[in-house]
Amino acid sequence: MAITIRDIAQHAKVSVTTVSRVLNDRPDVKEATRVKVNAAIDELGYSPNIVARGLVLQKSHVIGFIVPDITNPSFPELARGIVAQARGYGYSVMFYDTNHDRRVEKEAIRLLKSKQVDGIILSFNEANKEELERLKHEHFPIVQIYRKSSNSVVSTIALDNVKSGYVATKYLISLGHKRIAHISTGEQVQSGSERLQGYREALSEAGLPYEEDLVCFGVNSAASGKECMEELLSLDESGRPTAVFTCHDIMAAGAYDAILAANLRIPDDISIIGHDNNQLSLLIHPKLTTVDTYKHQLGQKGVDLLLEQMNAEEPTYKEVLCETGLVIRESTRSIE
Amino acid sequence: MAITIRDIAQHAKVSVTTVSRVLNDRPDVKEATRVKVNAAIDELGYSPNIVARGLVLQKSHVIGFIVPDITNPSFPELARGIVAQARGYGYSVMFYDTNHDRRVEKEAIRLLKSKQVDGIILSFNEANKEELERLKHEHFPIVQIYRKSSNSVVSTIALDNVKSGYVATKYLISLGHKRIAHISTGEQVQSGSERLQGYREALSEAGLPYEEDLVCFGVNSAASGKECMEELLSLDESGRPTAVFTCHDIMAAGAYDAILAANLRIPDDISIIGHDNNQLSLLIHPKLTTVDTYKHQLGQKGVDLLLEQMNAEEPTYKEVLCETGLVIRESTRSIE
DNA sequence: TTGTATGCGTTATCAA
DNA sequence: TTGATAACGCATACAA
Secondary structure, eight states, rough: OOOOOHHHHHHHOOOOHHHHHHTTTTTSSSSHHHHHHHHHHHHHTTOOOOHHHHHHOOOOOOOEEEOTTTTSSHHHHHHHHHHHHHHHHHOOEEEEEEETOOHHHHHHHHHHHHHOOSSEEEESSSSSSHHHHHHTTTOOOEEEEESSSSSSSSSSEEOOOOHHHHHHHHHHHHHHOOOEEEEEOOSSSSSHHHHHHHHHHHHHHOOOOOOOOGEEEEOSSSHHHHHHHHHTTTTTTGGGSEEEESHHHHHHHHHHHHHTTTTTOOOOOOOESSBBTTTTHHHHHSHHHHBEOOOHHHHHHHHHHHHHHHSSSOOOOOOEEEOOOOEOOOOOOOOO | OOOOHHHHHHHHHHHHHHHHHHHHHHHOOOOHHHHHHHHHHHHOOOOOOHHHHHHHHTOOOEEEEESSOOTTHHHHHHHHHHHHHHHTTTTTEEEEEEEEOHHHHHHHHHHHTTTTEEEEOOOOOSSOOOHHHHHHHHHHHEEEOOOOSOOOEEEEEEEOOHOOOHHHHHHHHHTTTTSEOOOOTTTTSSSHHHHHHHHHEEEEEETTOOOOGEEEEEOOSHHHHHHHHHHHHSSOOGSSSEEEEEEHHHHHHHHHHHHHHHTTTTTTTTTEOOOBOOOHHSSSSSOOBEOOOOOHHHHHHHHHHHHHHHHOSSOOOEEEEEEEEEOSSSSOOOOO
């Protein structure tokens, strides 16, 4: 600490300019002086003040990352992907958890900009529209992950939820199921509405009817998943589904509860497919068939997209849709 | 962006010093000028460059946070606690996930210091001893959370694992269990060895023998928990435990698998108590009795401890031990 | 009550 | 190949 470029300049008997040159690997410095300077650096244990450097270079090599709730299982893996990818490009990441509070979101953005981050990756629940508009207007580099409003105003990286809903449902169809229920988070939630759409497309393609009785709306929690499943189980024998696609693994875990409580077996009596490939999905019994969202990769691509923006002359705008992948485990079975 | 204190000085027709004064709420400025300056600030949409301020004040108001793996369920909640508490004190947090790589740990420390963080909270698996020694030597403020080596060289905040092992075991004893097994992560892991010690103390206090057959060593994974449980179930009828204390919830989830596979029921045939109060513990069936580690609070206290160090004249050294709390759910029953 | 000048640690410009 | 100097955006000692 407290030891600066000036100290090592004195110690090596050269100017600060020269020290700066060897620090930045400039070619225009004699080998002998380079050695001398490096010796001084080692001897005094100097490490450059990147903040001061950023001041003159107008670049902090820090990006901001804002999430509503890091304990939500969608985020830790995403965070890893972001941190790892950023590190690869020489960037650090400043992290905010807003606890779903819009005021905190706004404050986080303000603070991050005050701290001169070069760009921000964020994932708001309800996109804080005015804030995003302002940032866009300023051409401030920003990427939204898992956007929740379809008419987003900034560059976005999201899941292809329609496709994943389609794939999950289609898999159940391929196993011979005809009465396939869906536990959804509803039309108001972007992922919910998109996965529902995929579900409908798969049914329709297979010539199966869309039955309102078989679609249940709840929120992303085990309790809600359980309630929905109970409702589905209350249908009379002939109307009861043989398979269920739940919008999230956590809701599937709740559905498990309801099914076990009804003395039914998974997948013998009923097949379940979840979505997200939470750690949880491997720990519940039977292991849950689900759809992986490759969150780590999502984070990496988010950083790539952000850097692309930061390096672009003209402000760019892009929407990237990421693939998902079926993970077949033990909670689904063929009924042919 | 690009709009500085100088711009608003010109706009308000005062000196930068005066602007700086109103920015920092100094009393020695006439009300009229204050109004004038604030008007200019609003009009131009100025926000101060905190990095530049930090350069002169020698304080960044940023703390570093390093974890080996944020997807490990111990960390997200801890991270929330840290970010929230830091925010309360006006600090931002720069975050690194090292993926258990010691080289990355070292690089993260170096980078964070280069970026002038005011202190670092870290949680290494194998404490990177030399690094910590160096930091301590430099009087660089640092706090280690969940330390894993008992002879730590820096301030530390950790769980009272001996006590939580004791409390968990004692609870099983209070339910009337006499043959209580323990699935442990072993003597080599700090938390494992401490919880094992608590287990032994509780047995000994109750006059129950310590039986090597009933203690199984594995690692913190569901698969390992399952293997250990299978081993315990292979004991002959009379030697089989009626209750098991597992070192982690995830291992308990694995134990569930083994028990169900053996056509036994929880808690009817065997009681299980876990440790950590993972989200998982509420989602498996039956809901797991466990020990909460109050990770959010742990994060908050970590920040408090760090700030205490940062503000101290003399370098301080402290070890804080945090309480844990029994959470009674459905996986344990009385057998009297 | 306000302004001038200097410095925080670094890089860039220009001249030597 | 090297060095003196200005600048990045801000705060502060000192003078006015």
